[in-house]
Amino acid sequence: MTTSGNIVEQTQQYLIENYGRLPLAVARGAGAKLWDADGREYLDFFPGFGAGGVAGHCHPKIVQTVKEQAQTLLSHGNLFTSAPQVDLARRITEKAFGGKVFYCHSGAEANEAALKLVRLAAGEGRYKIISFNDCFHGRTMGALSLTPESFQKGFEPMLPGTVKVDFGDLDATAAAVDGETAGIFVEPIQCEGGVTVPTAEFMQHLRKLCDRKGILLVCDEAWTAPARSGKWFAHQHYGITPDVMTLAKAIGGGLPLGACVAGPKWADVLAPGTHGCTTGGNPLCAAAGAAAMKLIEDENLVARAAAKGEQMAATLRDANIPRVREVRGKGFIIGLQLDEAKVAKDVMLACLDRRLIVCVAKNNVVRIAPALTTDDNLLDSGLEILIDVLKA
């Protein structure tokens, strides 16, 4: 019989231990519920580490779309195009800022594409990229170069010309731009960095700075889109339009997909031969992504994320939990900053004992990012468990 225990044992034997996995093998999911291989049920407030962010696990409409697509066409080379690729790209660009889409599989790859696009667009001699302390853009060498030093140990030298400044520091950002700067990468909410929401003033300043200096602004929305923050794309909270946007996690409706969206002015920068990805925009993943985008529209999930997200944050604030310094976030991405470093993981494990899946960010923030379709009762009972654990 396959049990959680022997899957965990074989995991240790066959899989590289680069994640620090918990000893838990999952087997089945439905909506906000997840079951382990021994049949224990969990309430999942962090489905797929963001990938299940729209509809949780195995939503019937996404499953049906995937089934139909799997029976029709599983893959095609990118010398050809297909309806699912076009359908998803149309849905993304219509809700964002027009332009065109390049597909890949992950957030890191989307940022690699954006890096190359920015370098090409900026022109010769302009190669420097500014990003922010506490950001996260991925683990490949280019994306890692934009990510803080704590992730880079042992992998130096990084890409030349990557400069980090404090998130929210207007003056430092302006001072970091010089004649060799090509662009700025920013998360419209820093998620891995602790669920930090910038001010609209800061984001607007970045836009103006990029315009003034003739450099590109890239918003990394791997965590925040689609719809999670209570807008289709989180940059829309600040009334700005980036030049380029990167997407991953939930954009594939639970399947692996990444995307780099270039605004109209930059849509043809990645000309034939400049970049590629053999299975990027695989029709199965693109169809699942389009089904998730359709679900958001049909079920009005942008408005739900905004309204219910605010209510959840208020519930957590009103609980007056002595160990919680701050509750922050937007929509369905909420972080609770604890008063002491390194206890967030204990909270995560205590929640797991109570069959609630939450996550940590940095070392003192507990993070929840439930699926947007999670019903009110389940959200309320999950919050009750979380508050209970935090009070204990």
Ligand SMILES: Cc1ncc(COP(=O)(O)O)c(C=O)c1O
């Ligand atoms: C904002 C952001 N960008 C990029 C990435 C990297 O995505 P992936 O793990 O799909 O490469 C992450 C991952 O958490 C992220 O939070």
